[in-house]
Amino acid sequence: MAERCAVIGVGQTQHTSCRADVSIAGLVREAVDRALESAQLTMADIDAIVIGKAPDMLEGVMMPELWLVDALAAAGKPVFRVHTAGSVGGSTAIVAAQHVMSGVHKRVLTVGFEKQSDGNAMWALSVPMPFGMPVHAGAGGYFSPIIRSYIKRSGAPSHIGCMVAVKDRTNACRNPYAHLHEPDWTLEKAMASPMLWDPVRMVETCPSSDGAMALVLASEDVADAHDGPKAWVHATAMRSEPTAFAGRNQVSPRASEDCANDLWRKAGITSPIDEIDAVEMYVPFAWFEPMWLESLGFAPKDHGWRFVEDGVTEMTGRLPVNCSGGVLSTNPIGASGMLRFGEAAMQVMGIAGDHQVDSVRKAFGHAYGGGSQFFAMWVVGKDKP
Amino acid sequence: MSDDVLRIRTPISIKYQYSAGPRVSSHLLGLMDGRFVGKRCPVCELVYMPPRNGTCAKCGALLGEDVEVGQRGTITTFCVVNVPFLGQTIKIPYVSATILLDGADMGMQHLIQEVDAADVRMGMRVEPVWRPREEWQPSLENVMHFRPTGEPDAPFDSYAGHL
Amino acid sequence: MREVAIIASAQADNTSTTTSTPVEMLIPVIQQVLANASMTKTDIGFWCHGSCDYMTGQPFSFVSAVDALGAWPPIIESHVEADGAFALYEAWMKIQTGEIDTALVFGNGRSSSGDINRILTLQLDPYVVGPLWPDDRSIAAMQARACLESGVVTERAMAEVAQRSHRNALTNPKALRRGDHSIEALMAAQLVADPLRELDCPAHADGVTAVIIAAGDRARSLAARPAWIRGIDHRIESQNLGNRSMTSLPSAALAAHKAGVANDKIDVAELHAPYSHQELLLTSALGLSESTTINPSGGALCANPMMSAGLARFAEAATRVMNGTADRAIGHASSGPWMQQNLVCVLEGE
Incomplete structure (x- = not known):
């Protein structure tokens, strides 16, 4: 019933802690222009635009898509805004794909962005609210107890987080757009990194980045006529559950498991570890790599950390995870999920440059947000679904 | 180039009035009395302390009776x-x-x-x-x-x- | 295209202030719309929410709204930083993909949490316009002045919009503001932002609207007379206040054209026009004639719960199709300064 849809254009900005050289509009345009160029289209060809970003308070502009209309040459077009917390980049790509899969539009531009340097992210994410206790310190304060629970449950040794961090930072050196280019990390040096939110070390956390990612999605006839690399959308899935209730499993939330199961079913995948050739997973704290490997069905329960330890998730391993360097190397919040989705598409399209994995037929893009409660995932492939 | 204006500071100030809501109110009154007062979900019967935003998220229900916990x-x-x-x-x-x-x-x-x-x-x-x-x-x-x-x-x- | 219809709706009473938390306001409305459709939460294939962080002054404020849904086991759900009517658009599109057959969409907003006229300033260009802090009323007044000077509207026509809206609201128990005012009294009232008077301006409110939509035979089984979505489209125009028409709404005209408004006569139009002069611009852009009943609910002049007000128009229009008062109706939502963005939906009975 759904129309087929393919990614035919991908473009991202240079990501860094402060893009003082461009305005918010300029940042968005940088990614959009590159995506259009790779799709061999111009703005005039685009039917609709879907924009995603995390809280407006990060930049201090309310519903900034309204103001960005001129920068996007969008006057006269439909412009649609999505906001689903950290998963927003992924959800936005999915909503954009639905613009095509519904049969309503043929060429859809989607962009996720964040210009964290224009505001104060730590403040915007921890606005002091009355009636509670101000004991948290940003996202790390929220997630580190969950990581502690995983370590206790799985019996993982304490160096696993650092192994993931070193892998992703090393991979990022092969990605010219990545925010962090730190080639000299070793496990020993990582283990000496200061504890910020015990058990989370500084090296195991993500940076605060300015950046944007844009994709061009096309209908089957447009994609067939497109003379260039493309990645077909095989399946998309989203799930949500509440932040807090008694008995909630925050290490492997049911919404994550349900979302993955639904995705594998729709994509006709029975053994993810065998059928997925490259993974772009949302890992803002290093320990989430083994946690998600288990939750998503790549590794058996309590074995995710063994995959890390055995090098399975290295670029040359059986299941390369975050060859782009991932969120640990680049984190413009509203774009981070779309970077995962877009980097997965780049692997399929064979345009990932120095961080390209050999002969990728199917890749997995993943994003999550809130208190590990909002999930968005897709599988893209070389062949038509 | 060095004379260009690359960044400006435009402070934003907005006053907000937050509401505790009637269900959190009894919890806050308890704290004025040195007690921890939570609330029970009328559907799943679990006790929320503090009563968060007045709801049981699992059931999508408004919380019911007060329960003083230890x-x-x-x-x-x-x-x-x-x-x-x-x-x-x-x-x-x-x-x-x-x-x-x-x-x-x-x-x-x-x-x-x-x-x-x-x-x-x-x-x-x-x-x-x-x-x-x-x-x-x-x-x-x-x-x-x-x-x-x-x-x-x-x-x-x-x-x-x-x- | 799959046939999709609105089959149920529910709204909270609009209030000028509330002491409940936003999620406490949501729960009764979610439960009411499910009851109105004789459905339970497990019958819903997709949930979509529209709200805005800057309305509540809290980042990720929509996250707690999931608490109102009983999202266990986990649900397929999404959120737009926009009016709930845009959530309906996303759900309509998802139904078109064939992935789901039913969706519950809702929008909520608390205008009383802060100074809404000032908060809306944050929608403007943050570098050169926002720092001047023009408030929403002042910006609307500039447009009204341009419309008056160019002869597109008259002060009397604006007063007639205010009069009709407040009279219509006399029979709308959810409205925040209502009354029977003479044109003379309205035109003699004090100016609040010249040329606007208080009753030319939106009645900012705290409110919630929820709507259930369903596909094809599922809709027929759930409602005696579903309000079928025969056309739906949204368009945007430049925000640049110095480089756009102050006296016309090209984005609304285009959306109306794409939605097929002109294909047949419109019995009822529920329009989200926050200011009286904007309703006049909008009826012109939509090409509506005298035979169309405009805003029988009283519209935004009598209750404007931001992020819920547009979806409320859809609910009001659908209700009139479902109860047989109208055969063909328009639901409309708008966003941004000078109604920069417009979503138009044509609803029809069987």
Whole structure:
């Protein structure tokens, strides 16, 4: 019933802690222009635009898509805004794909962005609210107890987080757009990194980045006529559950498991570890790599950390995870999920440059947000679904 | 180029009025009286302390009757905060813990003090240290922090379902 | 295209202030719309929410709204930083993909949490316009002045919009503001932002709207007379206040054209026009004639719960199709300064 849809254009900005050289509009345009160029289209060809970003308070502009209309040459077009917390980049790509899969539009531009340097992210994410206790310190304060629970449950040794961090930072050196280019990390040096939110070390956390990612999605006839690399959308899935209730499993939330199961079913995948050739997973704290490997069905329960330890998730391993360097190397919040989705598409399209994995037929893009409660995932492939 | 204006500062100031809501109100009144008053979900019967935003998220239901829970509780999980940030009012490093008060089904966030951060562990039994009564406000900040009671640790199974 | 219809709706009473938390306001409305459709939460294939962080002054404020849904087991759910009517658009599109057959969409907003006229300033260009802090009323007044000077509207026509809206609201128990005012009294009232008077301006409110939509035979089984979505489209125009028409709404005209408004006569139009002169611009852009009943609910002049007000128009229009008062109706939502963005939906009975 759904129309087929393919990614035919991908473009991202240079990501860094402060893009003082461009305005918010300029940042968005940088990614959009590159995506259009790779799709061999111009703005005039685009039917609709879907924009995603995390809280407006990060930049201090309310519903900034309204103001960005001129920068996007969008006057006269439909412009649609999505906001689903950290998963927003992924959800936005999915909503954009639905613009095509519904049969309503043929060429859809989607962009996720964040210009964290224009505001104060730590403040915007921890606005002091009355009636509670101000004991948290940003996202790390929220997630580190969950990581502690995983370590206790799985019996993982304490160096696993650092192994993931070193892998992703090393991979990022092969990605010219990545925010962090730190080639000299070793496990020993990582283990000496200061504890910020015990058990989370500084090296195991993500940076605060300015950046944007844009994709061009096309209908089957447009994609067939497109003379260039493309990645077909095989399946998309989203799930949500509440932040807090008694008995909630925050290490492997049911919404994550349900979302993955639904995705594998729709994509006709029975053994993810065998059928997925490259993974772009949302890992803002290093320990989430083994946690998600288990939750998503790549590794058996309590074995995710063994995959890390055995090098399975290295670029040359059986299941390369975050060859782009991932969120640990680049984190413009509203774009981070779309970077995962877009980097997965780049692997399929064979345009990932120095961080390209050999002969990728199917890749997995993943994003999550809130208190590990909002999930968005897709599988893209070389062949038509 | 050096004369170009690359960045400007445009401060934003907006005043907001937050509402506690009628269900959180009885909890806040309890704190004015040195008591921990939570609420029971009329559907699943679990006890929320504090009663969050007045709802049981699992059932999508408005919370019902008040339930006073115990003063003591168990640390279910925690983190040691060692990072400075804007608006932080507590000296680092400090332990932020999820505490499951006796009789409650949901943990709440609070500070652990009067113990070395390295000695804090999951399962540790703790009790509140209240500020002087004359300083009490309708706020969980009436409790300065929690501290170890010295009781034996609670077994993992006793709080495993509340992590 | 799959046939999709609105089959049920529910709204909270609009209030000028509330002491409940936003999620406490949501729960009764979610439960009501499910009851109105004789459905339970497990019958819903997709949930979509529209709200805005700057309305509540809290980042990720929509996250707690999931608490109102009983999202266990986990649900397929999404959120737009926009009016709930845009959530309906996303759900309509998802139904078109064949992935789901039913969706519950809702929008909520608390205008009383802060100074809404000032908050809306944050929608403007943050570098050169926002720092001047023009408030929403002042910006609307500039447009009204341009419309008056160019002869596109008259002060009397604006007063007639205010009069009709407040009279219509007399029979709308959810409205925040209502009354029977003479044209003379309205035109003699004090100016609040010249040329606007108080009753030319939106009645900012705290409110919630929820709507259930369903596909094809599922809709027929759930409602005696579903309000079928025969056309739906949204368009945007430049925000640049110095480089756009102040006296016309090309984005609304285009959306109306794409939605097929002109294909047949419109019995009822529920329009989200926050200011009286904007309703006049909008009826012109949509090409509506005298035979169309405009805003029988009283519209935004009598209750404007931001982020819920547009979806409320859809609910009001659908209700009139479902009860047989109208055969063909328009639901409309708008966003941004000078109604920069317009969503138009044509609803029809069987």
